[in-house]
Amino acid sequence: MYRLCAKIEFTGAKKWQLDYVTEVEITRDTERLTDTCKITLPKKLKWDGESRVPLQRGDGVKVWLGYDDNLELAFVGYVREVGFKTPIVVDCEDEMYKLKQLPAQKKAYKNATLEQLLKDQNIGYTIKVMGEQHLGQYRVTSDTVASMLGKLQQNGIRSFFKYEDGKPVLYAGVLFKTSATISQVFATGINIISDDSLEQQKADSMRLCIKAVSLMPNNKKIKVEVGDADGERRTIHTYNKKESELKAWAEQEVKRLKRDGLKGNLTTFGYKLADKLDAVGIKIDDTPMGVYQIKKNVIKYSTGGYRQDITLGQRVAE
Numbered sequence: 001m002y003r004l005c006a007k008i009e010f011t012g013a014k015k016w017q018l019d020y021v022t023e024v025e026i027t028r029d030t031e032r033l034t035d036t037c038k039i040t041l042p043k044k045l046k047w048d049g050e051s052r053v054p055l056q057r058g059d060g061v062k063v064w065l066g067y068d069d070n071l072e073l074a075f076v077g078y079v080r081e082v083g084f085k086t087p088i089v090v091d092c093e094d095e096m097y098k099l100k101q102l103p104a105q106k107k108a109y110k111n112a113t114l115e116q117l118l119k120d121q122n123i124g125y126t127i128k129v130m131g132e133q134h135l136g137q138y139r140v141t142s143d144t145v146a147s148m149l150g151k152l153q154q155n156g157i158r159s160f161f162k163y164e165d166g167k168p169v170l171y172a173g174v175l176f177k178t179s180a181t182i183s184q185v186f187a188t189g190i191n192i193i194s195d196d197s198l199e200q201q202k203a204d205s206m207r208l209c210i211k212a213v214s215l216m217p218n219n220k221k222i223k224v225e226v227g228d229a230d231g232e233r234r235t236i237h238t239y240n241k242k243e244s245e246l247k248a249w250a251e252q253e254v255k256r257l258k259r260d261g262l263k264g265n266l267t268t269f270g271y272k273l274a275d276k277l278d279a280v281g282i283k284i285d286d287t288p289m290g291v292y293q294i295k296k297n298v299i300k301y302s303t304g305g306y307r308q309d310i311t312l313g314q315r316v317a318e
Contacts (some may be wrong), residue, residue: 002067004306008039010079012059016047022087024063026075026299030160030176030276030313033149035094037063037075043087055082061092065270065301072273074299076163095161095168099123099146110217111240112138114157114172121145123170125161130173136240137217155215155237162276171277174238175256178277180291180317185281186268186310193307194267195284203258207231210257212250214241226250261290261315270306273299279316291317 008018023040039061047054059079064071078097083089093100105121112135118127123145142148149159149172159172186192209227216222217240224247236253238246262282274280274297282289295313300306 003069004301004303005066005069005071006301007064007071009062010055010059011061012054012056012079014054016054018045021301023302024065024074024299025301026063027296028276028299029296030158031296033146033153033159034096035075035077035161037061037077037092037094039063039090039092041088041090045088053082053088055079055090057081058097061090065273065299065306067271067306070271072271073163074273074301076168095125095170096146099149100144102145104140104142104145104148106140108139109135110137112136114152118170118172121148126164126167126169128169128171130171130177131175133173134240136215138239155239160276176277176293177316178279178293180279182281182291182317183278184272184274185283186266187283188285191268192266193269197264198262198266198282198284198312199264200289201259201261201263203260206258208254208258209233210250210254211235212246212253213237214243214246215239222246224250227254256314259315262292262312265296265309265311268308268310270299270301270308273297274308274310280310282312288318290315 006021008021010016021039022042025038027036057079061077061079063075065074066072077092077094079090080093080097081091107120114133114135115129140148142151153159156174157172159170161168161170188195207228208231209225209229211225214222222243224243226247238249241249274294276294278294279291280294281291293313293316294310296311298309
């Protein structure tokens with residue numbers, strides 16, 4: 001039987017290292033600006049004579065989780081809040097915590113691209129821009145960089161951090177087309193604990209209506225609808241697209257969403273951790289079901305076990 005193990009490192013005025021923890025829950029999500037980590041501390045934890053928990057808002061935190069002393073880095077970020085009730089719960093956020101403190105550079109553009117907009121904020125991180133980049137006439141009015149990213153997200157441009165080669169990278173864009181190289185395969189009877197929430201969908205039976213909205217430089221909006229009038233309705237936003245361009249973009253989105261394959265989520269073991277945008281193969285009852293991009297992963301670690309709840313995104317390969 002595998003033995004659970006963990007290591008938690010807090011870095012502030014002093015460095016603290018814990019070799020055991022009651023519970024950890026980490027959420028990695030492409031739909032949210034911020035990845036989060038909730039750490040529940042043991043009740044009888046000693047802090048070298050400190051009369052209270054010596055953790056402060058803004059302290060650095062790293063979390064490693066694994067089995068049989070084979071630890072894997074699961075989270076890097078900062079303490080956002082330390083609870084006052086027993087057991088103590090420490091809420092943490094990833095690098096977006098820093099961008100929530102970083103004042104935005106107020107600028108106006110006649111014809112902005114997303115890449116230029118982000119570079120002009122001097123955030124100090126590697127930036128990867130994917131998909132739609134042209135914003136047209138744009139004015140930065142937000143107080144912080146994270147708030148600016150939040151406004152972009154309201155218009156369909158998502159941003160989030162991923163760790164690559166030990167460093168945080170800021171991803172931003174509309175469609176995140178990454179490599180279809182499979183990072184791992186999840187299969188029933190091997191490493192899938194539950195696939196009850198997975199559903200199979202057929203493109204020809206899906207009913208979907210996309211409403212696309214383009215904000216023009218004069219602040220007027222152009223709107224088009226494509227797809228099935230009686231279908232599930234979704235709204236997407238962009239900038240400075242003429243009606244013909246907007247319609248083509250909306251039709252591309254319909255094509256992306258209307259696909260044969262699986263949707264929903266599955267539960268697997270903690271090893272090995274899956275990250276946002278990873279391409280994973282799915283095999284149900286020895287039948288290959290395609291390769292999918294990971295949309296979200298909720299990692300849960302406690303004395304009761306170590307699990308991943310993975311939400312599938314778009315199908316990227318057969």
